[in-house]
Amino acid sequence: MTQQNQPQKRWGTRIPRPVLTTLAAFLLALLLGVGLYWFQPWKLWQNATVHESLPTAPTSQPTAQATAHPLPPTLPQTLAQGTLISHEHATTGTAKLIRLPDGSHTLRLENLDTSNGPDLRVWLTDAPVKEGTAGWRVFDDGKYVSLGKLKGNKGDQNYAIPADVNPSAYTSVTIWCDRFDVSFGAATLTTA
Structure with missing residues (x-):
């Protein structure tokens, strides 16, 4: 009995090289697009500077009694403040917790200078501030409240604290x- 050369069975058909190249290019473009959207690296070279004045109490029309016995104007009062330290990105500036003349509270960032980035927020937290990489991820472990998106990565800016939040x-x-x-x-934030 002689053995004949029989063709080996293949389990699939071979995909032509041009189709593989096109598919690989499409997947690479898709991955690049998703990566660019997710990381937004161009923000590292873009700065947004904000210069807001400290908010004041709303003015009202003086009454006859108030005109006869004017009250001294009430000024905003700094309750607590602290110096920003760097974590993931170099960050400098001062954070101040301020009570406004109308009794509301605001968080003020002064001389802020940090990197721009995707989805940056300003949070009040109860977490201790730790230097170095040990402090990078501690702030969502406890109690925190978001005061909104960071308005700009440079300058002076105010963030209203909701009335139902106890700043202390x-x-x-x-x-x-x-x-x-x-x-x-x-x-x-330490008492001023």
């Missing part, structure tokens, strides 16, 4: 990257 329950502030759960910089 929070001991620190962080510039928080919500997309990657990491602090760009933070400050311990």
